[in-house]
Amino acid sequence: MDFTRATVYIVDDDAAVRDALAWLLRTRRIVSEGFGSAADFDAMLADPQRGLTATGEPRDPGCILLDVRMPGETGLSLFQRLQQRGLTTPWPVIFLTGHAEVATAVEAVKAGAFDFCEKPFSDNELVERVEQALQLSLERFAEHKGRQSLRDKVAALTERERAVMGHVLEGMLNKQIAEQLDISVRTVEVHRARVFAKMDVKSAVELARLLHGL
Numbered sequence: 001m002d003f004t005r006a007t008v009y010i011v012d013d014d015a016a017v018r019d020a021l022a023w024l025l026r027t028r029r030i031v032s033e034g035f036g037s038a039a040d041f042d043a044m045l046a047d048p049q050r051g052l053t054a055t056g057e058p059r060d061p062g063c064i065l066l067d068v069r070m071p072g073e074t075g076l077s078l079f080q081r082l083q084q085r086g087l088t089t090p091w092p093v094i095f096l097t098g099h100a101e102v103a104t105a106v107e108a109v110k111a112g113a114f115d116f117c118e119k120p121f122s123d124n125e126l127v128e129r130v131e132q133a134l135q136l137s138l139e140r141f142a143e144h145k146g147r148q149s150l151r152d153k154v155a156a157l158t159e160r161e162r163a164v165m166g167h168v169l170e171g172m173l174n175k176q177i178a179e180q181l182d183i184s185v186r187t188v189e190v191h192r193a194r195v196f197a198k199m200d201v202k203s204a205v206e207l208a209r210l211l212h213g214l
Helices: 015-027 038-046 075-084 099-110 123-155 159-169 174-181 185-199 204-211
Strands: 007-011 031-035 062-067 093-097 115-118
Touching: 007 015, 007 038, 015 031, 015 123, 031 038, 038 075, 062 075, 062 123, 075 093, 075 099, 093 099, 093 123, 099 115, 115 123, 123 185, 123 204, 159 174, 159 185, 159 204, 174 185, 185 204
Parallel strands: 007 031, 007 062, 062 093, 093 115
Antiparallel strands: none
């Protein structure tokens, strides 16, 4: 699997743990970046050169390895804030937890975290979970890109083309659309053909499937 575009963000107050995880991921050709606190991670997110886009979205795929217990703001609190901002969808979160915090990590998974690993963790098990999280992130980025491309196509339609498309999606015939919009059937046919061409579909059924859930 190619994760060259992805980054694993390690948020743990223990520098030795961060270094060990970074080394482990490097051996699997996975890029990582470490942070000693929730505040440090927040600072990265706020950095216009490294962090989020102007619209508050991640620039690239990735996942977060997050220690449950940290001085200052806890990992659970950071997770909840990231979740509220919609960042745990493109960046799945894997909690790193000691035995005493397993119950907390389980609750976090139920609340939307990707998974958790109990310390001391198996290297292979951890890397496997990281790779699964990164694969999910890549898939979600691809889905988001596809939806944005579709929105751009719809935005490129003229007002009349969008009106015709709306009636096509309602199942109306060309003659009915012409009567509804007070235009000729030939004009409807032209607009319909342009809609299909711009949306890259060949039928009304294909168009409906494409726009479903947009």
